[in-house]
Amino acid sequence: MHDMGEDIKVIRLDCTDSTNNYAKQLAKNGEKGNVLVIAKRQTAGRGRLGRSFYSDTGGAYFSLLIHTGLKAEDGYILTALAAVCAAQTVEQISEKKCLIKWVNDVYTDNKKLCGILTEGACDNSGGFEYAVVGVGINVYEGNGLPEDIKDTATSVFGKKEINAAVIENLIGIFTKKYLAAVNGSHEPFINEYRRRSMLNGKTVSYQKNGLTHTATVICTDEKCRLVLNENGKEIRVSAGEVSVKPE
Ligand code: BTN
Numbered sequence: 001m002h003d004m005g006e007d008i009k010v011i012r013l014d015c016t017d018s019t020n021n022y023a024k025q026l027a028k029n030g031e032k033g034n035v036l037v038i039a040k041r042q043t044a045g046r047g048r049l050g051r052s053f054y055s056d057t058g059g060a061y062f063s064l065l066i067h068t069g070l071k072a073e074d075g076y077i078l079t080a081l082a083a084v085c086a087a088q089t090v091e092q093i094s095e096k097k098c099l100i101k102w103v104n105d106v107y108t109d110n111k112k113l114c115g116i117l118t119e120g121a122c123d124n125s126g127g128f129e130y131a132v133v134g135v136g137i138n139v140y141e142g143n144g145l146p147e148d149i150k151d152t153a154t155s156v157f158g159k160k161e162i163n164a165a166v167i168e169n170l171i172g173i174f175t176k177k178y179l180a181a182v183n184g185s186h187e188p189f190i191n192e193y194r195r196r197s198m199l200n201g202k203t204v205s206y207q208k209n210g211l212t213h214t215a216t217v218i219c220t221d222e223k224c225r226l227v228l229n230e231n232g233k234e235i236r237v238s239a240g241e242v243s244v245k246p247e
Contacts, residue, residue: 004176008034008064017044019063020119020134027065027121027130035065036175040164045136047115048104049243054149058140058162060171064133068182072122075131076224076239077186079104079118080193082133085177086114087196090137093170094156099198102226103239106137107198111154113138135174139167194220199246204228206242214247 016022019037021044026035038061045055055061070077086106087098096108106114120131138145138155140162145153157166181189199217204226206213215230225236226244237244 004036004172004179008036008175008179010036010038013037013039015039015041015043018042018046018134019061020046020117020132023063023065023132023134024119024130027132031065032067034067034179036062036171037065038062038171046134047117047136053115053117053136054138054146054153055136056142058138058142058155058167060135060137060139060167060174062135062171062175064135064175064178066131066133066179066182068128068131070131071127072120073126075118075120075128076103077190078131078133078182079116079239080224081181081186081189082116082118082135082178083114084189084192084196085174085181086116086135086137088177089170089174090114090156092173093166096156098196100193100196101198102220102244103224108156109154112149112152113154113156133178137170139170190222190224193224194222199226199244203247204244205247206237206244208237208242217244 016039019039023037041057042055042061045053047053083100083106090096090098099107101107104116105112114137117134121129123129140157141155141159197220202217204217215228218227218229221227225238228235
């Protein structure tokens with residue numbers, strides 16, 4: 001494994017239901033250190049909003065259990081940093097150029113390449129007792145992506161023969177970048193997250209209080225909220241409140 005320059009335990013699994021579940025269970029069992037859990041495939045990979053995440057052999061599926069001094073309300077930082085680090089990592093190892101689709105997806109060629117699922121538990125003072133940052137990157141496609149996602153998802157290297165060392169190297173590069181980002185100044189990463197936004201100028205719809213709203217995206221703000229123009233009025237929405245689908 002790539003030198004990650006940090007004290008982190010690595011657990012490699014051939015198969016698990018979800019590396020996020022595995023990492024959360026470690027934390028619940030009292031693990032106080034940072035742990036990277038990697039699986040070759042997952043039987044119940046999860047995404048945001050209860051969605052499933054395609055997790056067959058050929059992808060990079062991993063979760064970082066970290067103990068951070070961040071407040072729970074700043075959890076968006078963990079996801080934003082991960083999106084930027086995933087984009088940078090993919091660009092470092094391939095010819096792909098990546099954008100970020102608010103709030104937790106990395107896209108290339110207008111298709112989803114990577115999803116991020118951040119979970120955690122709070123302590124009594126509103127901080128994270130622990131956080132689990134789960135990342136799934138489609139690296140290879142095997143015989144092709146499944147029917148239900150083949151038009152909306154893509155991979156870094158397509159149908160090339162799966163090379164486990166490439167996947168391992170990708171995870172190592174990501175982890176080194178991510179730990180440095182979390183422990184360093186977040187601002188440059190948040191700025192990069194905002195610059196890589198693929199929704200700017202797009203018309204989007206979102207659900208709030210059971211109603212469908214339509215608005216135009218102006219930008220992403222310094223707290224990674226989406227700034228929208230809805231009928232001439234500027235509003236800001238955060239990931240916890242709404243999910244946005246481009247029209
Ligand atoms: C999304 O698309 O909404 C987020 C997908 C996150 C998938 C990764 S794969 C590794 C980790 N384990 C999971 O069950 N989910 C995350």
